[in-house]
Amino acid sequence: MKTSVLVVGGGLAGTSAALFLAWRGVPVTLVEKHPGSSPHPRAVGFTARVEELLRAVGLADGLPPSRMVKGFGIRRVRVESLAGEWFEETFWSPPAELSEIEYSPCTGVGVAQDRMEPILRDKARELGADIRMSTRMLEFSQDDDGVTAIVQGDGEPYEIRADHLIAADGHRSPIREALGITRSGRGYMHTSRSVLFRAPLNEYLKDGIGQFIVDGVGFLTTYGDGRWVLMLEDREYDEPELRQQIVRAIGRDDLDIEIITTGRWTISAAVADQFAKGRVFLAGDAAHTLPPSRGGFGANVGIEDSHNLAWKLAAVLNGESRPSLLDTYDAERRPVALLCHQQIFARNDGHNRDGEPDDAPLIDNSAMHYGVLYRSDAVLGAGPELPPAQRPEQWNGQPGTRAPHVWIAPGKSTLDLFQRGWVLVADHPQWEEAAKQLGIRYERIEQLDVFGLSAKGASLVRPDGYIAWRSTDLPDDPAGTLETAFRTSSAGTP
Template sequence: MNAAAEERVPVLVVGGSLVGLSASLFLGRLGVRHILVEKHSDTSRHPRGRGNNVRTMELYRVAGAEQRIREAASVLADNHGILQAPSLTGEEQEWLFKEIDPGGGLAKFSPAGWCLCSQNDLEPVLVRCARELGGDLRFSAELLSFDQDREGVTAVVKNRETGEHSTVRADYVIAADGPRSPSRERLGIGQTGPGDLFHNVSITFRAPELAAAVGDRRFIACYLTNPEADGCLLPVDNEADWVFHAPWHPDQGETLEDFTDERCIDHIRRATGVLDMEVQITGKAPWHAAERVAERYTAGRVFLAGDSAHEMSPTGAFGSNTGIQDAHNLAWKLAAVLDGWAGPGLLDTYETERRPVASATSARASARSAEHSHPGYAAAPGAGGGRQSGVLTVALGYSYPRGAVLGTAPELPVVPARMQLTGAPGTRAPHMWLQRAGVRQSTLDLYEKTLVLLTGPEGAAWRAAAANAAERWSVPLPSYSIGTRPEDDLAPEKGADWAEVHGTTPQGAVLVRPDGFVAWRAEGMAADPEAELDRVLAAVLCRG
């Protein structure tokens, strides 16, 4: 082995797919030096993982990447809904849902919106953004092994192009290395859940004639239900390039080699109902739908994120979004600990907060697959029945009953029955539009790098206490007064009441974390605001 000098870095990210690249972007925004290693030579070339939900787009918005992502996704900007039909050519068809945001109701909850951007288009954007922020992204670099001690992690990395081995010494490791995570295996972390749900082969193909059969039905996906040739059709450009997910049954002895070009072409023709269509197969990739959650997210200084921590059915597009949100939750906590304004115990709250979210979300994804009769999924009788939380509530309305929060109701479910973004501790802080020096911005735009204290005009004592606490605790803690006076920092738009939106009173205060979740809320003025903020900061930042 040709050993090079040991490199030292605060964070090593293992895996350069959506979650690892998002972790790099978020760490870069927070000024955390890091190295990312990815064993493949480039980003994904296969169009998959396309549904980026509103919470994910909020995070990309604050990180400065939203506009670039929407530009990369422009070709599918007008595609909405999921269609179900025996074929594209028959009269029988049903929209499982036709609009992602019917009536535009999402605007009251968020400044962002859903975005249909395939993984092969999104990942290059993340690479560019992360590198512009100083991220050291290394493709064709495979993690061979790692060992950790009380001070850090020592990793051995192989350059797959040259064969050279190098050593990286990191304070912490984010393992975003996929569903068959070697890192998770090395740590001996097991998984819970039902396991495999169904298997598909994702087939990319060119068929310019298919656009005429699709017509003006601009769907996200079409579930084709011919019992002799079922599957899921997805547009790539709405014209010539398409993806078809064909059910695969390895439990019945079926192998990938059985999916010859001839078989795939015949299956696609019969499924779509366009029997004489010219089809050119351009690629095939197996994928597995499963419901699994890691028993632990943390082992010492190594943290699991994304598919290494959880797998879930694709219905509802929850999987990659949950992983990206893992990375964001972890990034600010690593930055806070590395910068010295939070205690190491804050990192324990990563698992406390994110694992219950994954468990609830993966169960909801499986139920939604049953509700939609996803091709290839033979759900158990009764699966998906009963009242279920809607997709938006699962994507945006989840909460952290325990963790780096104070004043929560731990007995409440992680995913509520309906959306309740009213400023309660443990929930994503409410969105409201503000004016700041003549610029319109959302309250969510205030949250990224520090804790933030919000008050109204009657909260001067809270703001003074925050300034003193920031100095005393060496914690970045800006505070903002929201009101209509010239001296107020932010002005609400006409008719909006800051205190009402945030579930407090004009004398109250709300402490919001860098990830936009409410850490604590005071309904009124405390007898001793400084003592109260001392108590809150000690608890939230794990500084005894």
């Protein structure tokens, strides 16, 4: 069989890739060796930026809001036990400078990974993605024209031919290993055991704290749906011992406790030294293994990888852009992963067990979620002198950053103007005429100041909602200036 893009791995990054590609009309096939999601929920909670991406494809409505507290992340405290004495609150990042500025129309999503993945799968299928669970990739090869993979489901192995392959096959990534791509970073940190259980403990969440470092026991957190996970030291536990540890962490033995499952987790940190090789691209944990306990970067960053890659693959496959556009995936996303790695180890997770913290300036959550900077050939005017991340109001519409949010009508954000294609934002008839000549959608808005523009300026926004270029004022030849910027940033065909 043939497809445009083959995705290997049905976790959050892989399923998101299938979803974003299908939404853009790209034929995509996903293979996942497991029959469904892991029984252990793993990641919990998704940032407002990820909710923005889901909002664009029609998925955010109806999802429960995140428990993240503005400027603080999820609050964490050290305790004797839930029912015992509570001590100091700990922060994995410094509290942000609280601001009256609203950065997003979204607040984040409070859903566990085992429940988010089926939502993404169902939407991807609805949009036309071919998702094959219980199907393992046995081998692959690539040539100048595409990728050939041998896969096997319940029957005999068969061949899939694709133009490109996305490796979202986890932190051990056989595809990454086969490509000979090395990794850098802190490496192995520690191994933990976990027990997932259900218990009526909502009374301990009333103060907005959702994570607990329990002295002498381990780390306890909730998935917000009646399920809790207790992380313990790495050794074997029988069920009576697990119940004993849960009772110690809770501090009471009068509750009905249902043990759901257990797990063993190797915590490590590594970033691939390249995110692409030929026609194969790495995404999610295959590209970067980022420990989940200090900022929630791992799953969210993986979904954003897939979003960045999807519009570029769509543009190349439909002939709008040259293949050189795909080189900007590594140029844009790998520095973000490296920055997240740095920030993880510049922060204290409250356990103090993974070596000395990195001596690096701490960047607040608002900057990390909304204000990372892309530098690549798909961005004009993002020089090396700029910092890697800032809050949106500090960027003020800087090319290489996410287009800022501002309400332009009741219930309608500037962000709702983007992600379907290239957009020129301005409020001047000469820019409107220039966009019309090039076939670029023109959106007139009056709030040009949040884009750092004068009344005669314009910003060119990419299909992923990032600013590719801007002119702060009106040049002598608006149409020629815009054409040059568009052809350069989009790797557009002549």
